[in-house]
Amino acid sequence: xxxxxxxxxxxxxxxxxxxxxxxxxxxxxxxxxxxxxxxxxxxxxxxxxxxxxxxxxxxxxxxxxxxxxxxxxxxxxxxxxxxxxxxx
Numbered sequence: 076x077x078x079x080x081x082x083x084x085x086x087x088x089x090x091x092x093x094x095x096x097x098x099x100x101x102x103x104x105x106x107x108x109x110x111x112x113x114x115x116x117x118x119x120x121x122x123x124x125x126x127x128x129x130x131x132x133x134x135x136x137x138x139x140x141x142x143x144x145x146x147x148x149x150x151x152x153x154x155x156x157x158x159x160x161x162x163x
Contacts, residue, residue, distance in 0.1 A: 088157040093124040093133075095145075100124065109160035115153040123148050127155050 088110050093100040112122045114132050123146070124133040133148040133154055141147055 086159060088098055088127075088159055089149040090128050091124070092157075095123065098124070105159075111158045111160045113156040116152065125155055125157060127157055130155055 078151050089100075089102055089105055091100045092102055092105055092110060093137060094106060095101060107118045112125055112132065114122070119132065121132070121134050122132045125131070131152045133150050136147045136149045139147040
C-alpha cells in the first residue's frame with residue numbers, strides 16, 4: 076500500500092460545493108452521492124452552496140429571482156459539517 080492511498084479521505088466531501096452547474100465549485104459526482112449538511116447543529120436540506128473551511132452556507136432568499144432568473148441567495152456564517160449520505 077502506498078502513502079497516497081487515502082481510503083478515509085475518499086469519504087470526505089469537498090471543502091466547497093455548489094449545486095449550480097455554472098459555478099466553478101460544481102461537482103456532479105459528489106452531488107449524485109448525496110451531501111448532508113449540518114449548520115449550527117441543525118440539518119439543512121435547502122443549501123445551495125457551502126464552504127467548510129470558511130464556515131458559511133448559501134441558501135435561497137424566499138422565492139425572489141435576480142434579473143437573469145437565478146434565485147437570490149443569502150450567505151449565513153457559522154459552524155458547517157458535511158458528509159456523504161450514501162456511506163454506511
